[in-house]
Amino acid sequence: MLVSPFPFPSSLDQNLPPVQSSPIEHLPTPLLCVDVSTVRNNLQGMADYTSGHRIALRPHIKTHKSRLFSQLQLEMGAVGLTSAKPSEALAAAIDAEDILIAYPSFTPPRLRLLETLAENHTVRVGIDSVEAAQRIAARELANSTSTLGLLIDLDVGHHRTGIASVKEAVALAQLIESLPNVRFDGVLFFPGQVLPTSQSVAAGMEDVRETLVAVIDALDTAGLRPKIVSGGSTPSAKYTHLIPEITEIRPGTYIFNDLNSVRWQCAEFEDCAAFVHATVISTAVKGKAVIDAGSKMFSSDLCGADPTSGLGYLIDHPGAKLARLSEEHGEIELQQSDWSPKVGDRVRILPNHICPCVNLQNELVLVDGDQPVSHSTVDARGMLH
């Protein structure tokens, strides 16, 4: 019998792998379990928010990297998908008609992958340099007549990538318009600095809007009004309506959430869908329990909002601290906990940062509460190009 972990959408039911019959406590650890009810609620919440505000939703697949979850996002109304690399899109976003590579993909191997994608998809690429625009325009066009849409990456305060100068942004849009094989479609940005824990999100969004509107107005004046204004990030996603110029958002982490989401106050613990199940393998050293999950299971990412809190959160033993990770060992300090772990005990740990954690897995086990119901391969894991 095939039990659907997702009561909707129905088309997914046909393609799911067989249900795992073992109770969860018999499945091998370390194991990353994803609760399907929580995923459904998270996806529905973002779909409701964006449709209610008439904002297009183009989820970033970087968090789940799985075709199964891509399909679910599309069936729940996403207008398309986002990925960082074309190889990831080919592996896990291929069911979308419309794909944004939110990353300057201009090296020859990536241009070849973009060509493949563009055979059957609307493809856009985010760039922030003359060099990237020229290389994408000059790409090899053997057996291809595709035109790639380009979005100009704007720095709205995160200061990682993106153009901050109005003049340079307009000049780049004009250059794109003059080049063959590419089309100027609009702008994109990543407001990574806007966090609900800031004193005022509204003020943060107002600063973003100021930068954004200056560029949009200048582009408009130059006859190049952007069709697409693509924003996003999970922490700022539900404040998007404060910037009416935004046409679409690209949140990724919201599908699963993690300790960062909770500490940045964009999710509650009950919105966290993905937990590492681990087994205590040693209690020989006093004051400590060691589990069979280390940096090769969790990644070494700290919690951005609370960097001294440890390498993950023991949801059932909040006084215990996952203080250190080596490759295969997680060391839990017990000084502040009344838990008395025994060798063989199992624990559930909420990762600090779920995206690199998923990227370390070959597959995810889908659970409904404590019941394993199916599994999903991490199709775009390790796709680096």
Added chain:
Amino acid sequence: MLVSPFPFPSSLDQNLPPVQSSPIEHLPTPLLCVDVSTVRNNLQGMADYTSGHRIALRPHIKTHKSRLFSQLQLEMGAVGLTSAKPSEALAAAIDAEDILIAYPSFTPPRLRLLETLAENHTVRVGIDSVEAAQRIAARELANSTSTLGLLIDLDVGHHRTGIASVKEAVALAQLIESLPNVRFDGVLFFPGQVLPTSQSVAAGMEDVRETLVAVIDALDTAGLRPKIVSGGSTPSAKYTHLIPEITEIRPGTYIFNDLNSVRWQCAEFEDCAAFVHATVISTAVKGKAVIDAGSKMFSSDLCGADPTSGLGYLIDHPGAKLARLSEEHGEIELQQSDWSPKVGDRVRILPNHICPCVNLQNELVLVDGDQPVSHSTVDARGMLH
């Protein structure tokens, strides 16, 4: 034409994948390149040291996770291989006759994998608890008559796992001797606290020896003298002769080395075999260059000996600092550098910690200087059980 990247041992020549004909600057980035001459020198150096001191060498495959490098280590005189998990051993250590799982593998899924391994291999497991010994002894023995060797994990000062009490160690050895399906073979330990940057490695090794000898003498008195005394760690490896009781070592990182190895003074830069090749994808934000390699390429591990030095070392631009990694972006600060990067430039970066970096790759490109010569799959990547 098949060119051997390893002039010896000859049996490897037959099984290598075709030579990559593209010059290295045409291969896609991000890319982890492994220089075969440096690997050969590193392996030869450790083989010479151990054979010269009549110490058995049982390399840990955690660093390379690749059957190709396992074969090379065996052909150069390793007596067997070490892995943390039985699934890793099945994927990448299967050519060894003799395998040590230096990790308490006692859950039912791991016991089943151990049984599979034991059908054709001498298999030993390191443990530090009564529970682990009992579970391994009581494992399901359908279609199997295998006996697993057990080594008792001793805490010699690293305080992660291992028994520190002489009395408990002897009691555990006696228990093992009383149980079916297992055999007491000796002790193992990880001297992770002994680093060449310490004031005196000799003093550190003397402390280790003191703990070790107390346990060995007590076991001897109880009629249970350990046949195997298994130590190791790359930083302490070449000081092993200071503890004549040690019969074998299990270094892993020495095959490739990394910035940790250099900063811990157990390798020179010229002994580092594995470099990430990356491309500059943005220079839009002032004072910064952004490359196409982030935490999903390098891992987020800091340099243990120099945690403020950044997320990797730009070997050709030592003044530039890889200051931040997000998932797909590496942010290089240029304030202390006279390098003027352009979009499209390529850089070589020495990872802080090579083991999790390799674990993020599907394959490694083997190079001889600047010439790609072959590639190797990372066979045990993501093997968590």
